[in-house]
Structures are given as structure tokens and as C-alpha cells.
Amino acid sequence: MTPLVDTAASDDPAEGLRAVVALRKLADRLEAIQVENARRLGWSWQEIADVLGVSRQAMHKKHGPGR
Template structure:
């Protein structure tokens, strides 16, 4: 296990919670990038929703105006 993971899973909740925030932010950015890429390739909102495991309405609400 890497030092970063050991620190994040360690005794100090501050480190673990900071790691959770960083992972959440990274996941959000990656999701946005991939949704944008999928739309650029002509994917429907339903196809994107299926890939993300959410409803079409949820993904369109989150990204419809941004992309």
C-alpha cells in the first residue's frame, strides 16, 4: 500500500477526510470530462445515464446546461 493510502487510512481523521475530499473532486472532474467527451461523440443522455448507473433526468439535470 502506498504512503498516501496509509496516511489517508491512518489514525488522524483530518488526513482521511482530506483524502475523501480529494477523491470526490477527482471523480467529479473525471465524470464531467467523460460526459463531455461522450456528448461530443454523439452519445445520448440515456446512454450516458446507463453507463453512470443513474437516470437520464439526473445526468441531464447535472450536465445539460454545462455541456
């Protein structure tokens, strides 16, 4: 296992919860990178939202211009 996975599976709630925070931050950063990549390649907000399983409005609000 990786250190983050080991920490996430820890019996110590403080360690496990810190791992949850780290994973959320990583997932948010990866999402931002891939949304930017998709937009650069001409994907619509709807196409991105469909792949991520969210509404177009939520995707545009989270990643739209000025964000």
C-alpha cells in the same frame, strides 16, 4: 501506495476526511470530462446515465446545457 491512498488510510480522521474530499473532487472532474467526451461523440444522456448507474434526468440536470 500513492500519497492520496496513504492519506485516505490514515488513522488521523482529519487526514482521512481531507483525502475523501480530494477524491470526490477528482471523481467529479473525471465524470465531467468523460460526460463531455461522450456527448461530443454523440452519446445520448440515457446511454451516459446507464453506464454511470443514474437516471437520465439526474445526468442531464448535473451536466446539461448551462451547467
